[in-house]
Amino acid sequence: MWQTAVTVKGFLFWHLDNKSYREQQQPPCGVLRLSLEDELFSVNGLPGTLDPARDDSFILDELHGELALTVGSTESPPYETVTIWVMSVEASKDYSEWERRYSIHVSDVCRPVFILPRRRIMLWKGYTLYRYDLSTSKLSVACKMDSMSYQGRRVRSWKNLSMFNLKPYTESLVRPTTG
Numbered sequence: 001m002w003q004t005a006v007t008v009k010g011f012l013f014w015h016l017d018n019k020s021y022r023e024q025q026q027p028p029c030g031v032l033r034l035s036l037e038d039e040l041f042s043v044n045g046l047p048g049t050l051d052p053a054r055d056d057s058f059i060l061d062e063l064h065g066e067l068a069l070t071v072g073s074t075e076s077p078p079y080e081t082v083t084i085w086v087m088s089v090e091a092s093k094d095y096s097e098w099e100r101r102y103s104i105h106v107s108d109v110c111r112p113v114f115i116l117p118r119r120r121i122m123l124w125k126g127y128t129l130y131r132y133d134l135s136t137s138k139l140s141v142a143c144k145m146d147s148m149s150y151q152g153r154r155v156r157s158w159k160n161l162s163m164f165n166l167k168p169y170t171e172s173l174v175r176p177t178t179g
Contacts (some may be wrong), residue, residue, distance in 0.1 A: 018148050084100075
């Protein structure tokens with residue numbers, strides 16, 4: 001899966017492209033990490049229970065100041081269980097352990113957007129934002145953007161929204177200068 005870098009506490013994280021290493025007996029498996037402070041790369045492993053054959057089927061996000069890895073499984077049809085693993089990112093450690101934080105029963109893999117008060121989490125898939133109540137395991141639609149339109153430059157000129165995307169903030173590699 002192609003995905004831009006995720007920024008968490010001064011580090012950038014990417015999927016490793018294991019398809020380029022098919023000739024190697026043991027290709028690297030994990031998440032590539034770049035420290036913006038000292039510009040050093042390292043590799044963080046994947047959660048222990050994640051099948052290495054599915055190493056490119058997860059989504060990386062920043063969730064409440066931690067690195068989040070979201071992966072779906074088909075263990076409970078007709079629903080899919082989406083598991084969200086989190087890792088605390090600390091500058092003093094090259095590697096941290098993954099913690100299984102949430103298991104959510106939804107019909108498709110959703111991306112976590114942010115944590116809401118009262119044990120709820122906001123999820124996103126396509127044109128829809130969802131609220132998932134962790135206490136009751138209920139999923140509800142918070143907002144559907146597929147039939148949204150906006151007014152164009154001319155009066156009475158309405159246009160359909162052709163795309164909806166959440167863009168997380170990514171820290172720049174270029175330092176601002178004064179002058």
